[in-house]
Amino acid sequence: MKCDVYDKVTQAIVAELEKGVRPWMKPWDAAHAAGPVSKPLRHNGQPYNGINILMLWAACMEKGYSAPIWMTFRQARELGAHVRKGEKGALVVYANTITRTEENAQTGEEEERAIPFMKGYTVFNVEQIDGLPEHYTAKKSARLNPDERIAHAEEFFTATGAEIRSGGDRAYYAPSPDYVQMPEFRAFKNAGAYYATLAHELTHWTKHDKRLARDFGGKKWGDEAYAMEELVAELGAAFLCADLELTPQIRDDHAPYIEGWLKAMKSDKRAIFTAAAHAQRAADFIHGLQPVVDEERQAVNG
Numbered sequence: 530m531k532c533d534v535y536d537k538v539t540q541a542i543v544a545e546l547e548k549g550v551r552p553w554m555k556p557w558d559a560a561h562a563a564g565p566v567s568k569p570l571r572h573n574g575q576p577y578n579g580i581n582i583l584m585l586w587a588a589c590m591e592k593g594y595s596a597p598i599w600m601t602f603r604q605a606r607e608l609g610a611h612v613r614k615g616e617k618g619a620l621v622v623y624a625n626t627i628t629r630t631e632e633n634a635q636t637g638e639e640e641e642r643a644i645p646f647m648k649g650y651t652v653f654n655v656e657q658i659d660g661l662p663e664h665y666t667a668k669k670s671a672r673l674n675p676d677e678r679i680a681h682a683e684e685f686f687t688a689t690g691a692e693i694r695s696g697g698d699r700a701y702y703a704p705s706p707d708y709v710q711m712p713e714f715r716a717f718k719n720a721g722a723y724y725a726t727l728a729h730e731l732t733h734w735t736k737h738d739k740r741l742a743r744d745f746g747g748k749k750w751g752d753e754a755y756a757m758e759e760l761v762a763e764l765g766a767a768f769l770c771a772d773l774e775l776t777p778q779i780r781d782d783h784a785p786y787i788e789g790w791l792k793a794m795k796s797d798k799r800a801i802f803t804a805a806a807h808a809q810r811a812a813d814f815i816h817g818l819q820p821v822v823d824e825e826r827q828a829v830n831g
Contacts, residue, residue, distance in 0.1 A: 531644045532650065534620075534647045534649040535623050535647065535798040535802065536798050536799065536801070537620065537649070538580065538584060538620065539583070539794050539798045539800070539801055540722075541587065541589070541775060542583065542794065542801050543791060543794050543795065545587060546787055546790060546791055546794075547791065549787075550590070551583070551587055551589060551763070551779065551787075552583055552586050552587035552670060552703070552788055553583050553588050553761070553763065553764055553767040553777070554767060554778075554779050556714055557815050560598045560712070567597040568582055568597065568768070568771045568772070569581065569582055569586065569589075569597050569599055570597050570598045570599070571586035571599065572598065572599070572600035572601075572604045572605075572608070572665075573830075574598075577599075578809050579805040579808070580622060580801065580802050580804075580805040580806070581621045582620050582624065582768060582771075582805070583764070583769075583801070583805060584619065584620060584621060584622075584653075585597075585599060585619060586718065587741075588619040588654070588680055589654070592654070592719065594654045594778065596654060596656050596666060598654070599619070599621070599652040599653065599654055599655070600652060600653060600655070600658070600663055600770075601651065601652055601653070602618075602620075602651070602653065605625065605658045605661070607651065608658060608660075608661060608662065609635075609660055610654050610658050610660035610661040611658065611659055611660055612650070612657055612658050613657055613659055613740035616657040616781075618651035618652055618657075619649075619651065619652055619653070619654070620649050620651060621650060621651075621652050622647050622648065622649045622650075622703075623647075623648060623650075624645060624646070624647050624696040624798075625645070625646060625648065626643040626644060626645050626646065627643075627644050628641050628643055628644075629641070629642050629643070629775065630642055630720075632645065633706055638774055644732045647802075656713050668687070672801040679720045679721070679724065681773065682773050683724075686724070686727055686728070686731060686750060687771060687821065688818055688819050689706060689731060689734075689749070689815055689818045690735050690818065690821060691708070691731055692707065692709065693708070693709045693711060693727070694708055694709065694710050694711070695710075695711055695712070695713055695714070695821050696710075696712070696713060697710060697712060698712055698716070699712065700712060700730055701726075701731070702730045702731075702733035702734050704736070707734075709727070709730045709733075709734055711723070711726065711728075711730065719734075720808050721775050721778070722778050724770075724773070724775055725765075725766060725775055725776065725777055725778040726778060726780070728765070728766040728769040728773075728775075729762050729763065729766035729780075730762075730764030731769075732761065732762040732769070732808065732811045732812070733758070733762050733816060735765075735811040735814050735815065736758065736761075736811075737808075738809050740777055740814060741810060741811065743758070743761070743807055743811075745758055752789075752791045753789055753792060753793055754790025755789070756786045756790055756792075756793065757789075757790075757793055757800070757804060758804075759783060759786045759789075759794075760766075760786070760790050760801075760804045761804050761807045761808045761811065762803055762808075763783065763808075764804060765808040765811040765812050767808075768808060768809065768812040769812050769815065772812070772816070774810040787795070791823065
């Protein structure tokens with residue numbers, strides 16, 4: 530029986546949400562050289578994107594892996610290593626298209642049509658594999674001190690050019706006047722919580738018509754479209770926090786959205802894929818606003 534990738538992934542995430550677990554909000558402190566909070570990485574160090582981040586984070590949470598690196602059975606073998614007998618891998622997916630020649634019903638002429646498809650394959654965490662080179666399982670070494678990491682976050686978010694106002698007791702994005710409102714810095718329990726919240730609101734900020742023009746069609750607080758936008762913001766913030774080595778924050782005021790997310794996923798098995806894709810675009814957009822560092826500029830200029 531052919532595996533329905535959309536259905537399998539959606540069922541796994543729905544099961545976690547029904548247990549009260551958000552698989553993108555695990556505040557782990559991984560004792561691994563890749564960092565305390567990391568996106569899942571391929572065997573070559575390249576990060577996974579979109580829905581694969583959620584799926585592999587969920588697998589790490591379920592199995593208790595601290596290493597963020599994953600590889601296929603063949604990749605492990607090519608490194609002279611082997612997956613331990615009895616280990617079960619995790620599902621990841623990739624999208625592609627096939628080209629099919631079809632006759633146009635109106636003109637009678639043949640034309641090529643690109644047909645998208647989703648395919649899954651299995652990967653294993655490096656903690657399931659014996660005989661790997663040491664750097665795949667190395668424990669973390671001394672990293673930047675917390676002040677430096679937060680300074681980096683400050684520079685990162687300032688570089689977006691977004692209007693960020695301070696004051697009041699709520700964090701939100703105001704679409705029409707196009708600004709982000711944040712409570713005073715001292716109102717947060719720690720600096721990480723402030724920047725994680727800012728990441729969430731700036732993900733909302735990317736939906737403006739002059740940026741990504743993201744619109745799920747909802748106009749009323751609490752409707753399904755509103756819940757989908759909140760899901761995109763949660764995922765986008767989690768992706769950005771991983772990039773900045775910040776622990777994502779679970780906001781109590783977002784708990785009511787879980788019911789809406791479950792409803793959307795149960796009625797549309799592609800909903801979580803759509804949300805993850807939008808979140809990845811938002812994170813990429815914000816990264817694209819960062820200044821080019823001198824080394825990169827020199828490389829471009831030759």
